[in-house]
Amino acid sequence: MPLGKEPPEVLKQRLFYAGRKFNFEVTRLRLPNKAEGDWECIRHPGGALAVPVTPEGKLILLRQYRFAVQGRLLEFPAGTIEPNEDPAETIKREIEEETGYRAHRWQKLGEFALAPGYSDEFIYAFLAQDLELLETPPNQDADEDIETILMTPQELEQAILAGEPVDAKSISSFFLARPFLN
Numbered sequence: 001m002p003l004g005k006e007p008p009e010v011l012k013q014r015l016f017y018a019g020r021k022f023n024f025e026v027t028r029l030r031l032p033n034k035a036e037g038d039w040e041c042i043r044h045p046g047g048a049l050a051v052p053v054t055p056e057g058k059l060i061l062l063r064q065y066r067f068a069v070q071g072r073l074l075e076f077p078a079g080t081i082e083p084n085e086d087p088a089e090t091i092k093r094e095i096e097e098e099t100g101y102r103a104h105r106w107q108k109l110g111e112f113a114l115a116p117g118y119s120d121e122f123i124y125a126f127l128a129q130d131l132e133l134l135e136t137p138p139n140q141d142a143d144e145d146i147e148t149i150l151m152t153p154q155e156l157e158q159a160i161l162a163g164e165p166v167d168a169k170s171i172s173s174f175f176l177a178r179p180f181l182n
Helices: 087-099 153-161 168-180
Strands: 009-018 023-030 036-043 047-052 059-066 071-075 078-080 101-113 122-133 146-151
Touching: 047 059, 047 087, 047 101, 047 168, 059 087, 059 153, 071 168, 078 087, 087 101, 087 122, 087 146, 101 168, 122 168, 146 153, 153 168
Parallel strands: 047 122
Antiparallel strands: 009 023, 023 036, 047 078, 059 071, 059 146, 101 122
């Protein structure tokens, strides 16, 4: 087997933190070139995201406070996949809880690694159409600070290009959805 084609050898794995949403571990590896080192990784169950489009062609986004960046980001509705849950079920639940809308037509847009330099999290992106505004208000989690925003695809693109704070998973999913937007 040529150098670099064989997988690294795991020498030791240590769990440093087991949390509600993710775990943090450090793994000691020996690379095929015999160099050894420690690699840190956030182990995450993954997330599902919706690009919701109203019948008028508006996108439903959230302006959400995110502690890690100490500010509000513009993002599409998304949520963490629960154990043994299909990503499609995750996002159907999350879109209703976060926005108060129910989608009757779904299309998978794709999936992508969110931050493979330090996490194994994948995002599963869906296009949500044929939306119905529910009579009951959104049932947001107690620890969420969310405002629902309607924007045209052009307005979102302008916001991204102007440097407004938009999270990476939403920018990536917007790009995947562009061929389906008016």
